[in-house]
Amino acid sequence: MNHSAPVFYQDPYQKVLTTTVSSIQDRNVVLAETIFYPTGGGQPGDTGHINVSNGNQFTITNTRKDRESDAIVHEVSEAPLDLQPGDTVTVTLDWSRRYAHMRMHTCMHLLCSLIPCGVTGGALTADKGRLDFDMGDFDANKELLTQQLNALIGQAEPISIECLEASVLDTNPELVRTMSVQPPRGAGKIRMVRAGATDYQPCGGTHVANTREIGPVRINKIENKGQRNKRVVIVFSNGEKQ
Structure with a gap:
């Protein structure tokens, strides 16, 4: 199975792409390049459409990585027989x-x-996100966190991406915030995401260019998930994904 070039890393704002089909197996389509992000790191795979020159259109219901080949697979709603x-x-x-x-x-x-x-742990949808923390005795206050988050968003910090040698994590283990899962070290490189002077950590997801694009948010709830773990749930304040 051929691999797709991940255009979504070069330009996460690109909405339309013309490319060629690399392979098809049942309802699974692999493209030469793709703007569709595959499920990973708590972020869902993208959805959308494939349009063919003969006028046919196929709905992409999910995007994922093939476990064996690591290819980015676009799952379509029906077998594309004419593709x-x-x-x-x-x-x-x-x-x-x-x-x-x-x-x-x-x-x-x-x-x-x-x-x-x-x-x-962590996961997100188009409506909300949640992060699980090993908080121990840390006192997380819903109202205070909401205020602090919106203050950071309002600072309009730029988001930048850096690719570093994977060995950086060996000498700076504090950069990895996840306790149970290590970030992928593809080709000996680590993708680092910097939110201005606020946050810096490895991440393979897609992000906005500036924190102001996030818009107003609020902490919806903080709930216990065990003796030390607490789950913090974030929602957009307007209740819409925009």
Whole structure:
């Protein structure tokens, strides 16, 4: 199974892409390049459409990485019988969903900067995000965290990406906030995400270019998940993904 070049890392704001089909197996389509982010790191896989030159359209219901080949697979709602390897297609993202993921994922980085505890889990959707922390005796206050998060968002910090040698994590283990999962070290490199002077950690997700794009948020709830673990749930204040 061929690999797709991850255009979403070069430009996470690109919504439409014309490319070629690399391979097809049942309802699984691999493209030469893709703007669709595959499920990973708590961020859902992208959805959208594949448009063929003959006018046919197929709905992409999920995007994931193949466990064996690591190829990015686009799952379509029905077998694309008239689609062949080498065909030119145009793919279009469900942009409002993806952009909400980018905003929430970036917001979760800011939350990490406010809670000085190890992260034991996390996930997000277009409507909310949650992070689990090994808090111990740390006193997490819902109203205070909401105020602090929105203050950080309002600082309009730029988000930048750096690729470093994986050995950096060996000499600086404190950069890794997740306690149970280590970040992937593809080709000996680590993708680092910097939120201005606020947060700096390895991450393979998609993010907005500036924290102001996140918009107003609030901590919806903080709940116990064991003796030491607490789950912090974030939602957009307007209740919409925009």
